[in-house]
Amino acid sequence: MSIRHGAITRRAVTAVLAAAALSLSTACGGGDSGSDDKKSSNSASTDPGKPQESGDGGGSTVPDKGKTLATINGSNGFRITVYGAARDEGGFLTVSGAVENTTSKRQFTPLQWSGQESQVKRTGPSLAGMTLVDKADKKRYYVLRDTDGFPLTTTGMSSLDSGKSVDFFAQFPAPPNETTTLDLQIPLMPTATIEIS
Template identity: 40%
Template sequence: MTVRAILRAAAVLGAGSLALTACTTSDNSGPRADRSSESRPGAPAPDQSSAPAQTAAPDDNSGRVLAQVTGRDSIVLTITGVERAASGKSVTVSATLKNTGAKVFFGISAYGGTDASIKGRMHSLAGATLTDTAHNVRYNVLRDTAGGCLCSTALRALKPGETVPVFAQFPAPPASVRSVDFQLPTFPNSTIPLETAR
């Protein structure tokens, strides 16, 4: 092959290489620019969150805690409501009893108090009291016409981790009283707010 033929071949190869390089650079830069411009409109704005929206829990006072005390054998009393009747004559205390211990609790009978005239008191909240400390007056649980307490009855042993709802109804202190002490045998006193009837 002559020198001229070699130079001509080299020139053709060099031009082809330059053309290939130009095409490769152009192909890479073009799509990159296109991809970036296409992805921007679909990207979330900085203040948007990809997490699902949370809705508020219904306001049913199910998680309300007015007072909480621990009694014998790791039984926890949580007072969740104190409602004055519209008539102004009674107050109902709502609560839960939870066994936070590791053994079955059989001591429910202590909550019935010592008044033997109350029918079925041994497995009830008949021993609960409400005290108006401002006037130094203590109120016992109300009774029905049959002599039973207006409170939770037929309570059974509590298994470990078990929770039961309970209530007790009392004569209402004067409307001016804003707080009272609730006491159940084997538990410390609990001071709780007393709201007016709605």
């Protein structure tokens, strides 16, 4: 009698568990798969001329273009406009601006902009080679790296179509509070002096 009672109990428990699993899978997997496909295709649409950012974890950074700190025209057809150099509370200095292709054809960004370190080369084209120089204190500041060695700057800047531009940012250690101006150096581009806000 007890064996038969145990078998009936096991069947009842199995049936309850199967029903619970079925209702859970329906609840979690429910929804119209067509609408999910539409959402993902709409959110993934991008401008083919605009570089994609990857590895910096910060997403797009749109600078405040109300004030121009410097305009750098390179012989390679790129124009770099710096709109901001702001101190953050965490002891960082964030430089933001835009890179524009001023030529009549698609241009590939110089490899030298990415820097020479093997770790930053893994991120692809970027502005990791950018530096700031404090002439008064005779110090050079490099773009910060995260714990994996990735630069804290815009990445994925492989090329730009004619007349197109892309916003950028780069984070550096903040210089002392008494420092108000720095020289911005980007490989293959003229040096520009910027004012810290």
